[in-house]
Amino acid sequence: MLDEIVTRQCGALTRRQALECGLTDEAIRARLRNRWQRVLGSIYVAHNGPVGRDCLLWAAVLRAGDGAVLSYESAAEAVGLVDEQASPIHVTVPTERKVRRTPGIAIHRSNRVDAARHPIRLPPQTRVEETVVDLTQSCDRIGEAIGWITRACGRRLTRPERIASAIDARKKVRWRAELLAAVGDVATGAQSPLEVRYLRQVERAHGLPVGSRQYAVERSGGRSYDDVRYAEFGVVVELDGRVAHPDEACWRDLRRDNASVVGGRRVLRYGWADVAGQPCAVAAQVATVLRCAGWRGAPRRCGPSCMLTSP
Structure with missing residues (x-):
């Protein structure tokens, strides 16, 4: 039974769990002298080698006690929402719980822990x-x-x-x-803050046609996705919020844009500074290209200070 607990908890266990599995205080002390180690206060690791990240996350939850769950950046880390390790480890406990302060653990309290807990993921953690x-x-x-x-x-x-x-x-x-x-x-398909901003401040605010988001296209190099495609008019808008491209990403975007041009589509590319800093100018440019491609509408001014001029 002890081996099952240790395996499930990636090597971490509590003193209470060890005692409930039949170990005596002396047996625990003997293991700590030879094979086990302490981490995060009274939590043990059932080996004397390097402590892995999964083990540390388990140890933090065990240290916080019954009802505790990984939360915030640590729950995001566990599910792959972030790529970096959170420091400190974030744990949420029921509101009424008192938890001893432990370096390396940030404690949050909530009266919704049970409702927020993921039903099966381990270590215990909040739903995505x-x-x-x-x-x-x-x-x-x-x-x-x-x-x-x-x-x-x-x-x-x-x-x-x-x-x-x-x-x-x-x-x-x-x-x-x-x-x-x-x-x-x-x-609707917007997948980044920049895409949301374009949708609101450029397309909707200026009365442009509604584009299709994340439009799947089969090309010779495989499937790719256009950020915004005005399919009726053969116009594609690519939105890039990165400050700088890794080399491979640069080439991938160039290949995608070139493939669109070869296929007879007009491609416009904008970054954060364009959409956030000059949404009216972006709208005017997109509207001009759309009208050249057959759009019979006209953009509208987004407000008294709008810099848009009709194409």
């Missing part, structure tokens, strides 16, 4: 959508908060409607209306 909402509430700016939503859905870790349900389940949510609006935009 609950993790996303938690992270939006720790942001300083709404743009950062929306970024968590787009990332979670872009990585196919959860769905927009699940995030919306998690928001609705909470009595207090900062930026509730804005987050729900962002969830709706992501549901």
